[in-house]
Amino acid sequence: MLDSFSQLAFPVQALIATLFTWALTSLGACVVFFMRQPNRNVMDAMLGLAGGVMVAAAFWSLLSPSIDMSASLGMNPWLTALIGFMGGGVLLFLGDRLFTRFSERRALLRREDSGRKAGFKRCAMLVFSITLHNIPEGMAIGVAFGSLAYGLDGSTAAGAWMLALGIGLQNLPEGMAVSVPLRREGYSRGQSFFYGQLSGVVEPIAAVLGALLVLKVRTCLPFLLAFAAGAMIYVVVEELIPESQTNENKDWMALFTLVGFSVMMVMDVALG
Secondary structure: OOOHHHHOOHHOOOOHHHHHHHHHHHHHHHHHOEEEEEEHHHHHHHHHHHHHHHHHHHHHHHHHHHHHHHHHHOHHHHHHHHHHHHHHHHHHHHHHHHHHHHHOOOOOHHHHHHHHHHHHHHHHHEEOOOOOHHHHHHHHHHHHHHHHOOOOOOOOHHHHHHHHHHHHHHHHHHHHHHHHHHHHOOOOOHHHHHHHOOOHHHHHHHHHHHHOOOHHHHHHHHHHHHHHHHHHHHHHHHHHHHHHOOOOOHHHHHHHHHHHHHHHHHHHHHHH
């Protein structure tokens, strides 16, 4: 069976590998089916947890690989990371401002409608940032498999599969980081799961693209990784952490943020 799999075209191998990572994203998003009626304290704790997960992922899964890859490609590491990181943050900032302006120009809204709008904006930014984060990760897997066809230094089938495994396991808490906040905002379990797993759909698409355009995409990856990191940090600072601090148990919510960060940090470092 392994022999027959190795005979497949490298883009097909990359597609299969990222279907696995997508499945693990979906598995993480499934947590909403096992939660009872949303409790404000529990939901805020999960929001803090998601914020911690995203901060850790922004550094260990995105910024650090961006800097290392820039150096290996002969690019300026700090400048590439800076431009990409600020680009991602500024894009989310501009999107935030445009959404606010658009809402203000509409007819006068009742107070509860304003709250619903704010919740929708928060969820849209969250889904967008996690989805954006998954694009360079999918491309990285595609490049790893596509590199086998070119015999690039350090490229092995085992290494490509270990990369897919590591990213897949990291996707478990990321799927939860999308679906739980959506559930908190009043979305149904089915809707929360759907949007949670949808954030991982881009990985198979990006992987095939990366495998087909391995030599060209390889030079863009450092920038894309840093860009996604900037977008994620903006969402955490602007939306997730402040929203998790809206109840009386702020200290406990901060502790859950540390727990989320620690879990993702251990997974990233342990899985390389």
